[in-house]
Amino acid sequence: MQGSIVSKEDWSLHQQGQEDQRRHDQKIQQAVKDRLPELITEESVIMSDGKKVVKIPVRSLDEYKIRYDHSKKKHIGQGNGESEAGDIIARSKESGRQAGSDPGEDYVEAEVSIEEIETALFSQLELPDFKQKEEVEATKEGIQFTDIRTKGLTGNIDKKKTMMTAFKRNAMNGESGFHPILPEDIRYKTWTESKEKESKAAVIAMMDTSGSMGMFEKYIARSFFFWLVKFLKLHYAHVEIRFISHHTEAKEVEEETFFTKGESGGTICSSAYRKALEIVESDYPIERYNIYAFHISDGDNLTSDNERCLPLIKKLAAHCNMFGYGEVSQYHRQSSLMSVFTKSEQEDIRTFVVRRKTEVLDALKYFLSKKSRA
Structure with a gap:
């Protein structure tokens, strides 16, 4: 009688490819999260059409490695005889340093879409104090x-x-x-007259485009507003965004002009606040709209204009759920305009100083959070 053989197959091996893909995706997500401060100010991202991809280094998956077992017979050139069972036989990948004994880590370049960056960023943001407004008669x-x-x-x-x-x-x-x-x-x-709840929002974006705003300052301002606009359009169905650029004079512009046109000349910030007030008071009653104002500047305002700014800032803030002022300063100095905001002493005003490109993320998270963080 011919004998039979009973065997058991390990089906987990068939799922190894799927498991490796899942682990690889997790590593990419973690890499995006870790490098988010750099990614959101990457020029290739800011200047993209929203469909491009960027490459980031990601730790490669663990691969099989040769382990030394001293219980086996040693071969010529196998080692110095001091290794223990289970030691990993690998070369150090440290460059520019003395030879070491620790194994290195392998990295690969992974392509990441703009959508993946948006997902990682926008999950941390929300308009503060956003509320359903009072009932109003239907139009x-x-x-x-x-x-x-x-x-x-x-x-x-x-x-x-x-x-x-x-x-x-x-x-x-x-x-x-x-x-x-x-x-x-x-x-x-x-x-029959019906009444409904409103959940509309109006956002006033103000950018300083005067001559004192250098390449770095303008790039930071555009990076901040680039992600702000993307976030608002994606997460809020009923939001209206109005764009104001200013030097000594302020004017309302189209979105494309706001992000591309350069200016020069002096700085009179009160012109921007006055224009914002005109827009809010004429088009956005606070009974129906959640109103937010954001201003990015280097703070280099005409000294005599600071006194005019204070009452305008207070009045504009009174209309807003939140008024955010971001100041771009590489030199760790507080401007006279920042002092004006400090004097206002209003809870619905938030200020933030951006000194490096990577701090744009911190500014977004600070302004777009439920509560102000110190």
């Missing part, structure tokens, strides 16, 4: 006519119902031929 465009009545406004006459009423009256009276429509035949469309 005429949103009216739904729900009933027909004998009294109403001339502009709401229902012609079809009026004609049908006249025809029925003539038929009941046995009359034929054309007869004029009587006042009692006229029917009016009516509606």
Whole structure:
């Protein structure tokens, strides 16, 4: 009788590829998180159309390594005879340093999409103090006519119902031929006034484009607003963004102009705050809108203008859920304009100083959080 062999196959080996892919994806996500401060100010990202990818170094997956077991017979050139069982036989990958005995770490370049960077960044952000506004009457465009009545406004006459009423009256009276429509035949469309909760937001973006804003300062400002605009458009369905650029004068501009056009000349920041107030007071009543204002500058304001700024800052902040002022300063000095914001002493004003490119992330997280962090 021929013997039989019973064997058990390890099916986990068939899933090794999927497991390796999962681990690799986790490493990429962790690498994006670790390098996020650098990635969001990477020029290739800021200047992209949103569809490009960037490359970042990611630790490669662990591969099989030869382990030395001293219980086995040693071969010529195998080692110095001092290794223990389980020691990893590997070369150090340290460069520019003396030869070492520790194994190195292998890195590979992984392609990361803009969407992956957005996911990592936006998960940490939200508009502070965002709330449902008070109930308001529906606009005429949103009216739904729900009933027909004998009294109403001339502009709401229902012609079809009026004609049908006249025809029925003539038929009941046995009359034929054309007869004029009587006042009692006229029917009016009516509606029931409805009220709804509003969750709209208005954001005023102000950028200093004066001559004192050098290449570094302008790049930081554009990087901050680049991610702010992307975040708002992706996460808030009903948000209106208005763009103001200023030097000695402020003007409202289109989004493309805001990010591309350069200026020169002196700096009068009060012009930006005055323009922002005009926009808010004319178009965005606080009863219906969550209002936010952001201003990025180097703080190099005309000294005589600082006194004009203080009442405007307080007035604008009174309209806003939050007013954020970001100052770009590489030299660790506090400007006179920052002193004005400090004097305002209002809880709904937040200030932040950006000294390095990597601090743009800190600024975004500081302004776009539920509570201000020290």
